[in-house]
Amino acid sequence: MSTETPLQLAIFDCDGTLVDSQHSIIKAMDLTCETYGLDKLTRDSIRRVVGLPLEIAMTNLFEGRTQPICNEMAECYRTHFRSMRLNDEVEEPLFPGTVEALNALEADGxxxxxxxxxxxxGLIPTLETHNLEKRFVTLQTACRAMGKPHPEMVEKALDETGVNAQNAIVIGDTTYDIHMASNANVKSIGVAWGYHEPDELMDAGAVCVVHEYSELNQAIKKAMEN
Structure with a gap:
């Protein structure tokens, strides 16, 4: 009988989990509202939809507008964000301890x-800014799979890496991440420094919520033992 350790995969959300991109997201949304002659949205309302496919986020934010208009506004947002990146105006700092947590997980295999x-x-420039582009063996985005909370991104990550669902875990800051994991029959851990509240993450089905990256490695070990 083989005693070889099975492959294990930790799947991270990006915005609100790896990087704090809220200020740039809010700025691009403010510019979109300005383009359409609308009042600015509240910071909290924008944070609530981070992680959803952009067209769905727009539908949630601008209730009563038709889907074609929301799709148009989503493209307007993308145009503003691309312009911000070209002008070096995008701020997406890593959360404290991110690199150390990734190092610890890789050291554990x-x-x-x-x-x-x-x-x-959008993802590739974010990762390249922090020299992380080679750290991740699978990159799943909403332009190549169904968006959260649909499980397709997790399922594609498992297929690409050959990892079984029981040997994977999702780390994220929103209920969309937690529901995506649950829909793929994968465990999840919430992070408290992102855009949804810890109690929401627990209610959504997270195994636990960590409050700083230094807690993550041990939390994952404990989660995988159960």
């Missing part, structure tokens, strides 16, 4: 992946 509501053309 974990494969690393990302599942994000970003498009690939």
């Amino acid at each position: 974990w494969l690393l992946g990302v599942a994000t509501g970003k498009a690939m053309r």
Whole structure:
């Protein structure tokens, strides 16, 4: 009988989990509202939809507008965000302890992946800014799979890496991440420094919520033992 340790995969959300992109997201949304002659949205309302596919986020934010208009506004947002990036105006700092947590997981033999509501053309520059692009063996984005909370991004990550669902875990800051994991029959851990509240993450089905990255490695070990 083989005693080889099975492959294990830790799938990270990006915005609100790896990087704090809220200020740039809010700025791009403010510019979108300005383009359409609308009042600015509240910061909390924008934070609530981070992680959803952009067209769905727009539908949630601008209730009563038709889907074609929301799709148009989503493209307007993308245009503003691309312009901000070209002008070096995008702020997406890593949360404290991110690199150390990734190092610890890799040292324990974990494969690393990302599942994000970003498009690939947005994710790659974010990772490159922090020299993380080679750390992740699978990158899943909403432009290549169904968006959260649909399980397709997790399922594709498992297929790409050959990891079984019981040997994977999702780490995220929103209920969309937690529901995505649950829908794929994968465990999840919430992080308290993102855009949804810890009690919401627990209610959604997270095994636990960590309050700083230094807690993550031990939390994952405990989660996988149960």
